[in-house]
Amino acid sequence: MVAEDRGSGELSxxxxxxxxxxxxxxxxxxxxxxxxxxxxxxxxxxxVTSEGTIYPLLARLRREGVxxxxxxxxxxxxxxxxxxxxxSGENALRAFTVEWIRFxxxxxxxxxxxxxx
Amino acid sequence: xxxxxxxxxIQDYLKRLDRATRDIxxxxxxxxxxxxxxxxxxxxxxxxxxxxVRTALDRLGSPEQIAAAERERLxxxxxxxxxxxxxxxxxxxxxxxxLLLIGGTWLAVLGWxxxxxxxxxxxxWSPRDKLLxxxxxxxxxxxxxxxxxxxxxxxxxxxxxxxxxxxGANGIARIGLIVLFAVLLVLPIYTTVHLARSAWxxxx
Numbered sequence: 426m427v428a429e430d431r432g433s434g435e436l437s438x439x440x441x442x443x444x445x446x447x448x449x450x451x452x453x454x455x456x457x458x459x460x461x462x463x464x465x466x467x468x469x470x471x472x473v474t475s476e477g478t479i480y481p482l483l484a485r486l487r488r489e490g491v492x493x494x495x496x497x498x499x500x501x502x503x504x505x506x507x508x509x510x511x512x513s514g515e516n517a518l519r520a521f522t523v524e525w526i527r528f529x530x531x532x533x534x535x536x537x538x539x540x541x542x
Numbered sequence: 543x544x545x546x547x548x549x550x551x552i553q554d555y556l557k558r559l560d561r562a563t564r565d566i567x568x569x570x571x572x573x574x575x576x577x578x579x580x581x582x583x584x585x586x587x588x589x590x591x592x593x594x595v596r597t598a599l600d601r602l603g604s605p606e607q608i609a610a611a612e613r614e615r616l617x618x619x620x621x622x623x624x625x626x627x628x629x630x631x632x633x634x635x636x637x638x639x640x641l642l643l644i645g646g647t648w649l650a651v652l653g654w655x656x657x658x659x660x661x662x663x664x665x666x667w668s669p670r671d672k673l674l675x676x677x678x679x680x681x682x683x684x685x686x687x688x689x690x691x692x693x694x695x696x697x698x699x700x701x702x703x704x705x706x707x708x709x710g711a712n713g714i715a716r717i718g719l720i721v722l723f724a725v726l727l728v729l730p731i732y733t734t735v736h737l738a739r740s741a742w743x744x745x746x
């Protein structure tokens with residue numbers, strides 16, 4: 426019954442997991458408001474399929490408590506929701522960064538070797 | 543000012559989003575709608591052209607895509623209409639009608655209650671749909687059947703000249719009753735059709 430769109434298969438699965446941490450990384454330097462965050466993330470090549478799908482991700486990060494938000498009055502329009510990294514978000518990002526570099530290097534090594542043979 | 547067409551495009555988009563997210567928990571559903579709405583407001587300035595609005599909506603992706611992403615991040619599975627919904631609607635309709643035509647048999651009451659339970663347990667209907675299903679079907683049919691049993695010699699009482707309006711108002715009153723009967727009968731039918739449509743509307 427459940428015909429789920431797997432998209433580009435494993436790659437999209439992988440992308441989803443990585444994406445969360447990309448958002449955390451974007452908040453490392455400064456707090457950002459949703460629109461700004463979404464626009465920049467969507468502009469990174471191959472990370473997301475569309476801007477709209479980032480909002481469910483942001484909601485998930487809020488639920489996980491790795492980000493927190495605050496409404497800030499805006500001069501040009503309605504209040505904006507600013508996102509910032511929590512302590513647990515910082516830890517998650519640090520742990521992921523280490524893991525990711527190891528993972529990336531291993532995959533790179535294998536992929537490059539396979540291609541040569 | 544946005545052109546008429548541009549704001550229509552946005553309204554249509556939000557309506558599609560509402561349809562696509564019917565099975566998302568209400569609080570989050572409302573929040574997601576606000577997030578998307580605000581995003582569009584930020585993306586297209588007040589005087590944006592139709593083309594600019596279309597581009598912004600394209601970049602957002604389809605409402606169905608957003609709904610799928612939300613389900614995925616929530617860890618829920620897309621709820622699709624199945625036998626539960628069919629059974630709920632049958633029980634509601636048959637339960638209500640039998641109850642009113644034949645009289646309050648326990649079986650009919652049980653059937654209707656079971657229908658209501660299924661209606662509320664289903665994840666394809668929004669809370670508004672569920673309220674409609676619970677109240678409009680029986681409470682449309684009930685007065686309709688009551689009206690049908692009302693004797694035709696109805697006098698309009700409480701008018702300015704109560705005694706004399708009796709026979710004259712009879713025709714008008716009867717037409718009024720027939721119209722009322724039709725409306726009361728149509729409402730539950732319309733609600734049932736509405737429930738069926740929102741359950742089985744083709745989704746991407």
